[in-house]
Structures are given as C-alpha cells and as structure tokens.
Amino acid sequence: MRTKKSTYSDSHIQEDETHNSESISDDYAEDIVDKREQIEKEQKEDTVMNNTKESLTTISEQSQINDLTNLEIQDIEGIGPTTARKLREAGIFSVMDLAVAAVEDLAVDINASKESAASFIMASQKLLRESDVLDKEFITAETALKKRRSLLRCSTGSSMLDDLFLGGIETQAVTELYGEFGSGKSQICHTMCITAGQPIESGGLNSGVIYIDTEGTFRPERLEQISSTRSIDPVRALQNVAVCKVYNSAHLELIVKNLGKYIDDYKAKLVVVDSIISLHRAEFSGRGTLADRQQRLNSIMHKLLRISEIYNVAIIVTNQVQSAPDTFFGDPTKPTGGNVIGHASTYRVYLRKSGENRIAKMIDSPYHPYSEVRFTINEKGTDNLDEGKKSKKE
Numbered sequence: 001m002r003t004k005k006s007t008y009s010d011s012h013i014q015e016d017e018t019h020n021s022e023s024i025s026d027d028y029a030e031d032i033v034d035k036r037e038q039i040e041k042e043q044k045e046d047t048v049m050n051n052t053k054e055s056l057t058t059i060s061e062q063s064q065i066n067d068l069t070n071l072e073i074q075d076i077e078g079i080g081p082t083t084a085r086k087l088r089e090a091g092i093f094s095v096m097d098l099a100v101a102a103v104e105d106l107a108v109d110i111n112a113s114k115e116s117a118a119s120f121i122m123a124s125q126k127l128l129r130e131s132d133v134l135d136k137e138f139i140t141a142e143t144a145l146k147k148r149r150s151l152l153r154c155s156t157g158s159s160m161l162d163d164l165f166l167g168g169i170e171t172q173a174v175t176e177l178y179g180e181f182g183s184g185k186s187q188i189c190h191t192m193c194i195t196a197g198q199p200i201e202s203g204g205l206n207s208g209v210i211y212i213d214t215e216g217t218f219r220p221e222r223l224e225q226i227s228s229t230r231s232i233d234p235v236r237a238l239q240n241v242a243v244c245k246v247y248n249s250a251h252l253e254l255i256v257k258n259l260g261k262y263i264d265d266y267k268a269k270l271v272v273v274d275s276i277i278s279l280h281r282a283e284f285s286g287r288g289t290l291a292d293r294q295q296r297l298n299s300i301m302h303k304l305l306r307i308s309e310i311y312n313v314a315i316i317v318t319n320q321v322q323s324a325p326d327t328f329f330g331d332p333t334k335p336t337g338g339n340v341i342g343h344a345s346t347y348r349v350y351l352r353k354s355g356e357n358r359i360a361k362m363i364d365s366p367y368h369p370y371s372e373v374r375f376t377i378n379e380k381g382t383d384n385l386d387e388g389k390k391s392k393k394e
C-alpha cells in the first residue's frame, strides 16, 4: 500500500512542480479576477443566497427528511403541470431538488427568466417550511442552539484530530481540507469512509458514503486495510461506499447537480469530493477563462452548502495549495481557488507534514478556536500519535 502511495506521491511531486512553475503572476491574476469579478457577482447572488441561507438554516430531525416523499412538485404554489413537466425534463423531480437548485442554472434549464426561477425556488422552500421540514425564517437563539446540539459528528479516525472539530466533522456543513501533496487529505477521506458507516455511539453516522473522486486516487484496498485493522467487517464497510470517478469539470457539475438523488439512493450522510478544484484548474487554465472557472466553482460550492444543510449531511472537499508571493510572514502557501472555495466552506482546515506526523490547523470557522492538532497516518488510516514517541521527541 505504501509503495503504491509513494509512487502516486512521486507523480504528484512532478505535478506540483508543474503547478508551482505556473508563473506567479498567474496566481496574482487569479486573485485580481477573483476580487473584481467576484464582488460584482456575489453582490448579485447574495440577494438570492441570503434569502436561501436564511430560510435553509437547519433541518432538525432525520425523520423529517423521510416525510418529504409525500410532497409533490405540483404542491408548490405557482407551479402548474407545464412548469412541473419542464422541471422534470431538467432533472428536478422533488421539492428538495428544487429547493437546492441554483437560480442561474435553473433559469437556463427550464428556459425561464431568473426572476421566475428564483420565485420557484423560494416557493419550494416556503412549502418545505410550512411542512416543518425546514426551519421557519426566524427561530429563537435557544432553538438554534438545540438544533446545533442535535447535528451529527463523524469521527476522522483520530480522536486528536476530532478535537480540532470539537468531536468530529459536522453534518450541515462543508469542511474544506487543504494542504500540499501527501499532507493526508485523501487519507482522512478514506478513513472517514469507514468511520461514517459505524453506529452514532461509536463516532459514526450509521450511514452510507458518497465518494466523488476527481483525481483517480480512491483506493478500495486501502478501505479494506483500514477496516480490517480497526476490526470492522471490510465486506460490509466497502458495500457502504458509493464511488464515482469523475473525468471532467462538466461531469463534476452534473454529479453535484444530482447529488440530492444520490444521497437518498445511498442513504449517505457523508459526501467526499476529492478534490474540488483539480478538474476546473486543469481545464480553465488560460487567463481569459478564469472568471468562468470561478463562477462555476462558486456555483458548485454553494450548491454543496445548500445540500449539506437541507439533507443534513457532512460534506468534505479537498483543495490544493499554491504559493502566495505577497506573504511576508509565516507560511507562504494558500488554498487554490481564491475566495470562491473559502467563502462557501463552513470550515477550512490546513494540513501539513511534520516529519512522519501531520499537523491540522483550523483556519476559518464561525466558532471553533483557531487551534492546531497533531495526528499520524498508518495502517488504520488517520490515527492518534503514539504518545510514547511524541513525548520522546518533545
């Protein structure tokens, strides 16, 4: 396994060198395009997104998700048989599908104005609220706290790393793991494929997992090894994970668009996208295409965020790093994708190597302390440091 991984890492070293040799001014250009184009776009989108976010804060009980099967698209105010047919043709079959749709995509898909698309989405969310599937627009802080306490957390496989997330990676959130090659992003994702299937009392989500592999680095043998060394039945563990190998950015966009359906099909509470940016980065490399790339990534990320909230799932996205030439102090690396990925992620975690160990640092979170923790990678996947070794070194 290790040999396999190191061959793979070697190929990434070369890739990484190629990335680094992209001229630094390209990185700057990325930022400038980000800042200018994004501000305009986000201002426009924020009106819709704020409404969406406000009304999609949380979903309280899993049982409520099941009730959704009773709701039909035609139950939505203002949607008649013709619109319902157009929506079906666009792949939107349920009220949930419509509630998580993006305004611009929907307008194109059903050949309607953005205003109509927005009104259909808002009406679907209204129906979900009236059916008590979504929170009312305003809830008391006390209720909000109760709901936060009821969200689920999935263990990363290392209790030391779990501490960074105050007990594990949360549902109703998008967690971004970024770091250089070999820093452990994919290993955390592999380990969580196993932990997510475990009962809630054992730190799992008692659920299926959807693994979207854009880099061709998913290794079922590794899952087998991780589950066996953790005394978990590997056959059942592997049956629990639905993997989708994605070859280009349009394919990724399509998968994300239909993610709600896959989440239902595979009863998933954990969705992994490893990695979120590699395909877009490779395909939209010219300067003239940066704005388009950022817009597409923005749309994917916001869709993921809405899905995490509405379906009560934990979503992990991995991201690469690039050098930041304007950093004078500290680590001159930053996540790729500019502000687009960071803005839509609920939590951002920076991973780096430290000898045989790994360090994870919470970079951006609405309420976690900005702390860092150490963990290691071994046969069990992500694991706690051997305390004996740790104290010898310190």
Ligand code: GTP
Residues within 6 Å of the ligand: 001, 002, 005, 006, 009, 012, 179, 180, 181, 182, 183, 184, 185, 186, 187, 188, 217, 320, 377, 378, 379
């Ligand atoms: P990129 O995808 O290349 O950006 O990197 P990444 O952050 O996803 O790296 P990944 O999670 O794949 O970590 C690779 C590292 O994990 C290797 O360099 C090894 O140090 C370690 N590793 C991978 N597989 C094994 C294994 O079976 N046993 C042990 N002990 N370590 C492993």
Ligand code: MG
Residues within 6 Å of the ligand: 185, 186, 187, 215, 217, 274
């Ligand atoms: Mg990886």
